[in-house]
Amino acid sequence: MEQRQLGRTDLKVSIACLGTMTYGNQNTEVEGHAQLDRALEAGINFIDTAEMYAVPPSPDTYGKTESIIGNWLASRPGMREKIVLATKVSGRGLRWVRDGNAIIDRKNILAAVEDSLKRLKTDYIDLYQLHWPNRPFYHFGGYWRFSPSGEDTAKVTENLHEVLQTLGELVQQGKIRHAGLSNESAWGTMKYLELAERFSLPRMASIQNEYSLLYRLFEPDLAEVAVREDVSLLAYSPLATGMLTGKYRNGKIPEGSRWKIQSSRHNQRNTPQAHAAVEAYLELSKRHDVPLNHLSLAFAHQKYFMTSVIIGATTMEQLNSDLEAFHLKLSNDIMKEIEQVRRDHPIPF
Numbered sequence: 001m002e003q004r005q006l007g008r009t010d011l012k013v014s015i016a017c018l019g020t021m022t023y024g025n026q027n028t029e030v031e032g033h034a035q036l037d038r039a040l041e042a043g044i045n046f047i048d049t050a051e052m053y054a055v056p057p058s059p060d061t062y063g064k065t066e067s068i069i070g071n072w073l074a075s076r077p078g079m080r081e082k083i084v085l086a087t088k089v090s091g092r093g094l095r096w097v098r099d100g101n102a103i104i105d106r107k108n109i110l111a112a113v114e115d116s117l118k119r120l121k122t123d124y125i126d127l128y129q130l131h132w133p134n135r136p137f138y139h140f141g142g143y144w145r146f147s148p149s150g151e152d153t154a155k156v157t158e159n160l161h162e163v164l165q166t167l168g169e170l171v172q173q174g175k176i177r178h179a180g181l182s183n184e185s186a187w188g189t190m191k192y193l194e195l196a197e198r199f200s201l202p203r204m205a206s207i208q209n210e211y212s213l214l215y216r217l218f219e220p221d222l223a224e225v226a227v228r229e230d231v232s233l234l235a236y237s238p239l240a241t242g243m244l245t246g247k248y249r250n251g252k253i254p255e256g257s258r259w260k261i262q263s264s265r266h267n268q269r270n271t272p273q274a275h276a277a278v279e280a281y282l283e284l285s286k287r288h289d290v291p292l293n294h295l296s297l298a299f300a301h302q303k304y305f306m307t308s309v310i311i312g313a314t315t316m317e318q319l320n321s322d323l324e325a326f327h328l329k330l331s332n333d334i335m336k337e338i339e340q341v342r343r344d345h346p347i348p349f
Helices: 029-041 064-074 106-120 153-173 186-199 221-229 240-245 272-287 292-302 316-327 332-344
Strands: 003-005 012-014 016-019 046-048 084-089 125-130 176-182 204-210 232-236 306-311
Touching: 003 306, 012 016, 012 306, 016 029, 016 316, 029 064, 029 316, 064 106, 084 106, 106 125, 106 153, 125 153, 125 204, 153 176, 153 186, 176 186, 186 204, 186 221, 204 221, 221 232, 240 272, 240 292, 272 292, 272 332, 292 306, 292 316, 292 332, 306 316
Parallel strands: 016 046, 016 306, 046 084, 084 125, 125 176, 176 204, 204 232, 232 306
Antiparallel strands: 003 012
């Protein structure tokens, strides 16, 4: 499998990254280990997790995914050096994480890193990411009501500086190798880069944001930042939680699916506009005899600003099908047709 440079680091990561957030909830430890083994067999060297996983997040599932990965590493001597391991520190909003005071600052980062290292059963983390900003942001369905007003820019900047200083200490201690962002904006990314250069602190190597046929807010501003500043995009939800497989067509919500498990929570993707866009992409995929999930994943990994596409699966059948897409190259004609569908359905959710 093709590998690409992670930011300005010396690390190369596979164009497919194995997402693991279902381990400990939708997937058992045995199933998780089987997926990890299969991913490496297929050429994936990049594993992504987070302290708050398994998803849906709850006090009972908190930390389970990291523990499952840690047990996998412990049971396979020599495996740690073969993979690039990424995890994340949680931001505010989860009452069961550090007594509900989990803001991304020095105190919380230091505590979170130690706990993640223990659960992962490793001495170091290759890529340590900030899961979401402390300040208001437009991800997780916040696009339509987003406003940065009301935040003291000087105080925000002071916090970002503290975060980079803390990450710098962890790099010096050998506990993390590199740092990255997640659910960030163009302003936030550039501010981190500016502070890193001014104070000789760790440079953000990557940004893990949502990106798919249905969700393209990364373009154009963050895409230019990614290319010109060498900040690697690690795209999550490239299948829009399964919408881009067709599984939720015509009002269907299958048993065991993520939408079914999270049915009590607001689902920002379940809109008439999104379903109409899925139908248009499905028609395109049928016309070219390319399965919708393959079309979606191949589109993502072909984008000029993409470094790695995060895939997650609850069954081995799903994982194997998704892996096939990383050996597929869409023609220029198909890519042009995708852009036409996007014009008709620009912001589905």
